[in-house]
Amino acid sequence: MKTITPSQKLNYNTAKQNIQGQLEDFLFPNLRVVVIIPAYNEELNIAKILQRIPTNISNKMEIIVVDDGSNDNTYELASQFDINIIRHPRNRGNGAATKTGLNFCKNKNCDLAIILDADGQHDPKKLKDFIRPILEENVDFVIGNRFKYYYNMNTYRKLCSKLMTAFYFLLLRRKISDPTNGYRALSSKIINQIQFESEYSLTQEMLFKIIPRFNFKEIPVEVEQRKHGESFIKLKNYFTKIILFFIKYYIFPRITWITHRLINKETRVRMGKILRT
Numbered sequence: 001m002k003t004i005t006p007s008q009k010l011n012y013n014t015a016k017q018n019i020q021g022q023l024e025d026f027l028f029p030n031l032r033v034v035v036i037i038p039a040y041n042e043e044l045n046i047a048k049i050l051q052r053i054p055t056n057i058s059n060k061m062e063i064i065v066v067d068d069g070s071n072d073n074t075y076e077l078a079s080q081f082d083i084n085i086i087r088h089p090r091n092r093g094n095g096a097a098t099k100t101g102l103n104f105c106k107n108k109n110c111d112l113a114i115i116l117d118a119d120g121q122h123d124p125k126k127l128k129d130f131i132r133p134i135l136e137e138n139v140d141f142v143i144g145n146r147f148k149y150y151y152n153m154n155t156y157r158k159l160c161s162k163l164m165t166a167f168y169f170l171l172l173r174r175k176i177s178d179p180t181n182g183y184r185a186l187s188s189k190i191i192n193q194i195q196f197e198s199e200y201s202l203t204q205e206m207l208f209k210i211i212p213r214f215n216f217k218e219i220p221v222e223v224e225q226r227k228h229g230e231s232f233i234k235l236k237n238y239f240t241k242i243i244l245f246f247i248k249y250y251i252f253p254r255i256t257w258i259t260h261r262l263i264n265k266e267t268r269v270r271m272g273k274i275l276r277t
Contacts, residue, residue: 023059027128028135031058032110035127036101037065038094039118043073046118050081053116053124057131064104065118068097074118094182095202105191114185121223122183130185133217140190140214141206143176144183144221172211176218179207183221190214 023029035053039046046065053063064084067075069091078085086100098115105113112134116122122144133139164179182203190210198205210216 026056026059028058028131030060031112031131031135032108033058033061033131034101034105034108034110034113035061035063036098036105036113036115037063037118038068038097038101038115039065039070039074039078040068040091040094040097041070041072041074042118043070043077045120046074047077047080049116049118049120049124050078050083054127057127062108062110064101066097066100068092068094093200095196095198095200095205098202099196099199102186102191102196110188110191112185112187113191115182117182123222123224126183126219126221129219130183133219134185134187137217138215139217140187141210141216142185143178143216143218144181144223145178145218146181146221146223147177172207174211174216176207176211178218179204181221181223183219183223186210187214
């Protein structure tokens with residue numbers, strides 16, 4: 001399987017055509033798929049992850065790296081590849097970087113988007129497994145599940161993840177085995193219909209907004225331990241955000257819905273009285 005290499009500045013389209021130059025050589029010919037890679041201070045990882053992305057996915061596949069205000073050489077190293085790069089002038093958070101990538105997808109009128117971490121923990125060879133359910137099954141959202149395999153996560157984080165799984169099951173009546181997993185694929189339906197807001201914990205906002213409305217599928221993935229850099233996620237802040245999201249995206253909409261129903265009912269009663277007088 002051929003992958004991207006930073007030979008000075010590689011032309012990605014040329015790399016794809018080098019796979020015998022035939023559409024039949026692509027797994028999903030003419031599929032407009034965009035790989036979104038949010039990155040913050042990933043100079044030790046970004047080139048490696050770009051090199052590992054297969055070039056036989058689609059002749060119309062595009063890659064976008066969103067540099068979220070890095071103060072290292074992330075942008076310079078990503079610029080060695082002939083890909084799309086958007087640079088935030090300051091660090092705004094993983095959610096903001098992901099939203100920038102999704103807006104890029106919307107403007108490109110893509111068929112689906114895949115979100116891939118820049119830290120090397122996600123295996124790009126699994127891209128095809130995230131695409132197939134959206135194309136071949138009645139699925140609009142695909143999320144990775146690292147717990148199908150043995151994953152050496154520290155006990156505290158694993159417990160938190162399991163508690164979140166229980167929380168979502170009680171809340172949404174849908175089991176999400178690995179709710180913090182960032183390896184995800186979204187159909188064009190979701191990209192065009194849902195407006196995301198979070199600048200930080202977009203991964204959880206996605207679950208609150210997508211899971212109740214769309215069919216989803218979990219894909220077993222093996223996640224490598226981060227070797228360099230720091231994670232976007234700060235656990236204590238993360239859980240605070242989840243509680244706020246629960247109130248904003250679950251409690252408030254239901255209060256609003258009930259209020260509208262009551263007001264409408266009261267209005268109908270009043271109108272009926274007026275008409276009878």
